[in-house]
Amino acid sequence: MTAAGVGLGQLLLALDATMVTLVEAPRGLDLPVASAALIDADDVRLGLSLATGAADVFFLLGVDDGDVLGWLAQQARAPAAIFLKEPSDAVVMRAVAAGTAVVAVEPRARWERLYRLVDHVFEHHGxxxxxxxxxxxxxxxxxxxxxxxxxxxxxxxxxxxxxxxxxxxxxxxxxxxxxxxxxxxxxxxxxxxxxxxxxxxxxxxxxxxxxxxxxxxxxxxxxxxxxxxxxxxxxxxxxxxxxxxxxxxxxxxxxxxxxxxxxxxxxxxxxxxxxxxxAPSTHAMRVQEVLGLRDADRTAVANAARELGIETDGHVAVVGFDGADASVRLAEVLALSASAFRSDAQVAANASRVYVLLPDTGRPAAVTSWIRGTIAALRSELGLTLRAVIATPPTGLAGVAAARAEVDRVLDSAKRRPGAIGQVTSLAESRTTVVLDEIVTMIGADDRLVDPRVRELREGDPVLADTLRAYLDSFGEVGAAAQWLHVHPNTVRYRVRRIEEILGTSLADPDVRLVLSLSLRAL
Structure with missing residues (x-):
């Protein structure tokens, strides 16, 4: 979550004493803060969120005193503020010595509510x-x-x-x-x-x-x-x-x-x-520009990335999630998970899809593990069924928009052929299915590209049309086609001869087989 900046005092005033209480602010309340990230105990222990460069404010969820002290000691740049429930005197002393403000969160407060409110303050304070x-x-x-x-x-x-x-x-x-x-x-x-x-x-x-x-x-x-x-x-x-x-x-x-x-x-x-x-917030528009969801030239994209704290020449990963459920704010839910995984993660929504931009990953296995864990958790906790596609452009920031379009290609195909594409995948893994689906979709949208003989066969004798599909998909092997159709091989041979007579062509011609197969799939 990133914005143009608001004073720490303004942020605390908006949140109110019902939600938070300022413990110490060694650098004063005028300190500008523009971004926040969530860190949980696993992130600290596994070293997944040690760098503070991409966030000013950190919410520490369930992190014990020893881990908080160790985390603070490893920061090259002191965070502007840390939010945690019931901070100990030792944590307060270490944070103040580093110049970090400490904000106590009411023990009964829900972290997702605090995150949502802080997000609103950051995005709309101006x-x-x-x-x-x-x-x-x-x-x-x-x-x-x-x-x-x-x-x-x-x-x-x-x-x-x-x-x-x-x-x-x-x-x-x-x-x-x-x-x-x-x-x-x-x-x-x-x-x-x-x-x-x-x-x-x-x-x-x-x-x-x-x-x-x-x-x-x-x-x-x-x-x-x-x-x-x-x-x-x-x-x-x-x-x-x-x-x-x-x-x-x-x-x-x-x-x-x-x-x-x-x-x-x-x-x-x-x-x-x-x-x-x-009208999306300024932050949302910047993320959309980087992802190519909003028109912007190369200079505008570079400026947007700079505002978001994204390195222009670093490794990035684009993850697209799709799951239409009007009862759940998918973007907010995924933002919580993404920010816990990477404090510099950026999230944007477009209709039922949510895109997560992960700068400087360098660990593709960790990204895939996070995606699978997130999908499993949301299925268990919220009953959501999600599909995710990951793309890692080799050109870094310059390739983010193309990577997002690549993600959309796979998600579009998955909508049309849900059983043919994995729940977590990439274009490289699903290329054959995606390309074939796009070709068939293009053919189906133009009647001129569909062989009219196939349409007439389907309308006149659906059984022969099914036999033709089975025969072509079995590479002309009569036995395999017969097994697929649950008929005797001689029945398939007889039907194939009838098909050739009706169509007026030979199925031995590879070009004929290709055109007929694509037409059958398009219909």
Whole structure:
């Protein structure tokens, strides 16, 4: 995850004390940070993520004190900050001595939620400076503006009730709000009551403000909420539900016009969410330029790579994953895994496909192992069935766009012939299948390239057409064709003679066999 840069203090302010607490910042809070990476205990022990050059901020997942101290000692350049749960005094002292800030993460916080929030801050912190938009085009900024106007604690959630942004917390936050920000599910009795009250249903179908009374026995303070809806191309379907804005009453009573503020905020939030969905961040555009998913000349690609911290003459690997499942944010899920494997990994999505760019791999076996492990983990944990294709351009960065196109060729063929291509493969491994599939697809798209005699044979006598396919695929061996068709060899001989009579040609001619075979496959 990489961006143009934001002050460490700004980042911590956005994350709020509910999620993180600053322990020490030896170089101050104005230190610019623009990228983050995840490292787990296995990465540290196996030495897979020792270099800090490609990231400013590191999330240390489940790494014990001894490994953290060893990891810090091996860094040629001190990270700007490390985030970890319950840092020990020894870790704090070593980090401060190296000039690294230490941020304590709330023990109940989910790392994927923290990563998503940091990603949002990095990618969109400059939105409010964009003259094309008004002053409330950042979801965090909008949440804080609502809070300031209504005296409430505000959170903005997507359609799956994932928190996208929130206002600064205070002592008035109840347990449901704290757990929501931390990425934990709210207490089951809370959610069950909200569901039974029909609140979720009301938010999805109407733009009216919904009021929720306090439930002292559940520890719930009074709330108000409004659904976020935006227009869709087909106006007959009505506005589409895009999320919810929640107001929790804090220490002060809500402003008298809180309902009006909420309704206006829902309109602004819909615009922001629609814009963010339609216009990728600067970081996303840079990755797309390097991968050739966005038009860019050679100079622009080199500049984009430089911004991303990718060496122009180093080894790279491009991995394409394909797996359409609207219920899972595949790009985010794969970004977590890729960043844990390589802190300088870059991720871009295009429709159902997600591409991972791994700079300076030098270890193809390790890359393949990571791909297989990721596919297995996502199948086990999320029920996803993914296919992956890897390409390693010999020309480094200059060949990345071509490598991505190579990956797409294999994935396209795999969609048309899923059983013929492996789950983890490359163009070199699948070349025969891919090339044949592309030839047959091209022929099938142009009626002039399909022998009309084959079409007539299929329509007039499908049994003879199947016999012709079996005979050609068996290289003219009658016995093999008969076994395939489960008939007597004499039956195949008789059918072949009939086919030659109907087609008016001899199957002994290799050119005839080639044209007929391709036509059969195209049909």
């Amino acid at each position: 939105d409010r400076e964009d003259p094309l938009y008004d002053s409330s085009t950042d979801l965090f900024g909008l949440a804080q503006s609502i809070a300031d106007r209504t005296h409430a604690l505000v959170s903005i959630e997507d359609v799956q009730s994932h928190v996208l942004a929130y206002s600064a917390s205070n002592d008035g936050a109840d347990e449901l709000r704290r757990l929501s920000i931390l990425g934990r599910a709210g207490p089951p009795e809370h959610l069950a009551w909200i569901g039974r009250a029909g609140i979720f249903d009301a938010l999805r179908v109407t733009g009216d403000v919904v009021r929720i009374d306090a439930r002292p026995e559940l520890g719930l303070r009074p709330r108000r909420a409004v659904g976020i809806h935006h227009a869709v191309a087909d106006r007959r379907r009505g506005p589409a539900f895009a999320g919810t804005i929640w107001l929790q009453e804090g220490a002060r009573p809500l402003a008298e016009d809180a309902d009006d503020v909420l309704r206006g905020a829902a309109v602004l939030a819909a615009r922001i969410i629609s814009r963010l969905a339609a």
